[in-house]
Amino acid sequence: MMNDTQAGMALRCTGIRKSYDKRTVVDVAELDIPAGETLAVLGPSGSGKSTLLSILGLLEPPDAGEVYLDGNRVTHRDKTARMHMAAAFQSPYLFKGTVADNVAYGLKLRRMLSVDRRSAVADSLERVGLGGWENRSALTLSGGEAQRVALARALVLRPRVLLLDEPLSSLDPLIKGQLAQDFARIIREHSMTTLYVTHDQNEAMAIADRMVILRDGVPVASGTVDEVTGLPPDAWTANFLGAESPMQGSVVSSADGLIGIDTGGCVVYAGGSEEIGSRLIVGVRPEDVLLFEGDADIPITTARNRFLGTVVDVELWGVMYHMVIDICGSRLASRVSRASVRDMGLETGSKVRVVFKASAVRYKRI
Amino acid sequence: MVFIEAVVTAVALLLQGSAELWNVIATTFEVAITSTVAGVVLGAPMGFLMGATRFRGRRLAVALINTAMAIPPVVIGLVVMMTLSRQGPLGFMGLLYSKDAMSIAQTLISTPIIAGLIAAAVASVPYKLRLQARSLGASRLQEALLALREARLGVIAAVAAGFGAVVRGVGAVMMVGGNIEGQTRVLTTAIVQESRKGEFGLALALGLILMTITFAMNGFLTWYQHSNERFDRS
Structure with missing residues (x-):
């Protein structure tokens, strides 16, 4: 069983570039998430934020650039490094089977004993407010429930880096507000390093310590949430944040x-x-x-x-x-x-x- | 009524338990199962690669597989027969007119069908679902197995189609198996043989037995296909 006390790992990247069909979708000179901090990456649709998350999460290779985990260079082929990370996406992408099957998926890959697995699954479901839901069919859950299962599936691995790609954007405002608060609490409790991709600045403000705003794959603003939202550096960023130019x-x-x-x-x-x-x-x-x-x-x-x-x-x-x-x-x-x-x-x-x-x-x- | 007579004959044949009939049924099963399993072993990875990955030449591969699905079995039989004949490149193996030769030909028939249908089934599994599995620590192989499991309805349909193609095939098995009594005779070739002899009732009875086998196999696959329906997407 993974150690409960494992702290987050520092995640850093330099010179990341990625293109699709000759169009550059990500061009990030440097990005740094200190251990245990939450960085929100904001940007409109198509700004490259999900691609950046895939690259930092070692899910896809960049065309150029390096990713460092606790100072060590890692690549998408580095399975040990990937085992320290877990992700939840905009759509929960639950697998066919029960809620427990889904939450236990990563634990099975890590060959955890079934008795430990059962208690870890129960504990994780408890944390996201779905205690006792183990035997329900995963694909008949509501959007909010499914998103909680997706979060439990990531959290049960005790990841040292958590990647969340617009996990709340498909939910209605009431559930969204509740889940944003729950996510923020859980992330704080676990002291995980978290990369939170969203286009909603309210979510980012509720959850993140710092934020980066991407425009066409390039960071145009970065700093604490207060700095970026209070003092957007240019007219485009101000407009994106619903503010006026400074x-x-x-x-x-x-x-x-x-x-x-x-x-x-x-x-x-x-x-x-x-x-x-x-x-x-x-x-x-x-x-x-x-x-x-x-x-x-x-x-x-x-x-x-x-x-x-x-x-x-x-x-x-x-x-x-x-x-x-x-x-x-x-x-x-x-x-x-x-x-x-x-x-x-x-x-x-x-x-x-x-x-x-x-x-x-x-x-x-x- | 010729059809009622055929049913009566079929039941009588089975009840009599003639060694020859059971041998034909066993050979039919052996060749069909072997070539379906081989088709799955070869076709599933090919189907996954074509349906779920992007590589140079993928479109050509898909076009070739789709073409292979439509090649008449008799042409495949001819090519295998030429390959295994004494003058052929693999003639030294002495496989012509054996169950192995029949299985090889039938595998060449089942593989593209299974690969093509699995490719279509796996292509419908969202890429992000595989990315999700990867993000939880899945290796490429584990990711592929998950995708096949997610596409289970289509994968089982592919296996059923592959099995159906080989169990009903006659041209290829006739050419490379030779319909030798007690050795390479299967239900389809026995039906042809009895029809030629004018024994239509017996031929029809054999046809009914073949249909029963096919129905039983497809019934099993359909049951398996739907056994976990409550976990499918609604």
């Missing part, structure tokens, strides 16, 4: 852990200290931006940043409205509920008061 400005004041950044008429306050005159890019997550009617008395709040702005774009995104506001020539995005939009009568051209905290402002030197 503002640019110069530091005009710096005192008591608070800096003032002139973004072209408006001074935005952010937590931190920088030299006066430093050039910065500045961003705020749409969720952190509050809107009030233009002539409203703003309630007493600790929010340091208050501006008068004009709504320049209104789009309905699912249950929330995505509003773009012009303040002093810069654009900020905000998420507003349907009720608020209705009550405030918000539409393109509406004057609004824009409020956000200094602690919500991310910035980076340029």
Whole structure:
């Protein structure tokens, strides 16, 4: 039986390239997942994220480049290295047979004794909330149940690297939210190194420590979840994340852990200290931006940043409205509920008061 | 009624338990089972490779297998007979007019059928399912066995088709086996022989026995095919 205390292994790749039909689908100069961390790889469909997962998981060879596991170079032919990894995909791809047959599949390949196998399977099913489901037919489960079995099938191997390829994308929002939380808890409990491929930034934020955004197979942003989502480096990334391009400005004041950044008429306050005159890019997550009617008395709040702005774009995104506001020539995005939009009568051209905290402002030197 | 007479004759023949009849039935079974098993051993890997992998020349291989499925058995019999005849390249083995020669010819008939149908069955197994098995530690062989198990309905249909082709074959076995009484006579060649003699009732009785054997074998395969139906995709 595999040791419960095995920690995650560091996964790294350099110079990875892969093409299909002469089209480059992955071109990653370097990617590093420290042992025990969870890295989310985000990108739209066709951005090469699943191919990158297959290469890092040693499931397919790259055309060029190397993969390292705990500093040792490994390839898809290295079965010992592959035995340290396990994956679950967007579709659960359960095999014909019972739930127990599925969960035990990898254990059988590892020649675990059947008595140990039974208890490991029962334990793993318990962890994903399906205790006692061993004898059910795997192919008659609902989407959420099947995805839990797929996760149990991977977890039962006590992998040191877990690869998850959009495991929640085919599920309905209710089950998705629940499973995302469960996945995050299980991954934390096991201290596994995890590569989590998704196109949903909410999932990534719930599960990952860091994230990389792929565009046409090339990483265009990487860092902590907060850094990447709060300060997208370019317009494409901002658009993909549902934010606006960062503002640019110069530091005009710096005192008591608070800096003032002139973004072209408006001074935005952010937590931190920088030299006066430093050039910065500045961003705020749409969720952190509050809107009030233009002539409203703003309630007493600790929010340091208050501006008068004009709504320049209104789009309905699912249950929330995505509003773009012009303040002093810069654009900020905000998420507003349907009720608020209705009550405030918000539409393109509406004057609004824009409020956000200094602690919500991310910035980076340029 | 000639058909009722045939049924009565068939039952009587079986009840009499004539050594010759049982010998013909045993030879039929032996040659059919041997060549079906050989067809599976050769055809399953070929089918898997053609259905589940990508390699240079794959399309040509598929075209050749599909063509081989349609070659008349009598042509295969002719080629095997020429190969095994005294002047042929394998004449020194002295296999012509033996059960081995019949099995070889029948294997050449069953293999492309089994390979072609398994290729089609395995091609329907999603690539990502095999990738999933690989990600759990499966070797290429274990991955292939899983794919064959997943495509079980089609694989069993392929085996049934291979068995059916050899058990009903007459042209090839006649040419390379020679229909020698007590040695290479099988049900199909015995039917031809009795028909030629004008013993239509006996020929029809033998035909009924052959159909019963085929039905029993296919009944078994169908039962096996559906025995785990509750685990199939709904």
